Amino acid sequence: MPYVNIKITNEDVTKEQKLALIKGATQLLVDVLGKNPATTVVVIDEVETDNWGIGGECVTQLRKQK
Structure with missing residues (x-):
C-alpha cells in the first residue's frame, strides 16, 4: 500500500488544486x-509559512522581500 505525503505551504491552495x-x-x-x-x-x-524555512529564513519573511 503506497503512502505519499505532500507538504506545501499554506497559501490559498484550492480544493481543486x-x-x-x-x-x-x-x-x-x-x-x-x-x-x-x-x-x-x-x-x-x-x-x-512561519514554520517553513529556506536558506535560514522563514517563508513568511521571504515572501515579504519580494
Whole structure:
C-alpha cells in the first residue's frame, strides 16, 4: 500500500488544486510502479509559512522581500 505525503505551504491552495495533486500522485504510482490506485494513500499537509524555512529564513519573511 503506497503512502505519499505532500507538504506545501499554506497559501490559498484550492480544493481543486489539492484534488489535482492527489489524482496526479496516485496516477504517477500507477504509471511508474504499477500500483493499485484503490490502495494508494495521498496525504497533503499544509504548513504555515512561519514554520517553513529556506536558506535560514522563514517563508513568511521571504515572501515579504519580494
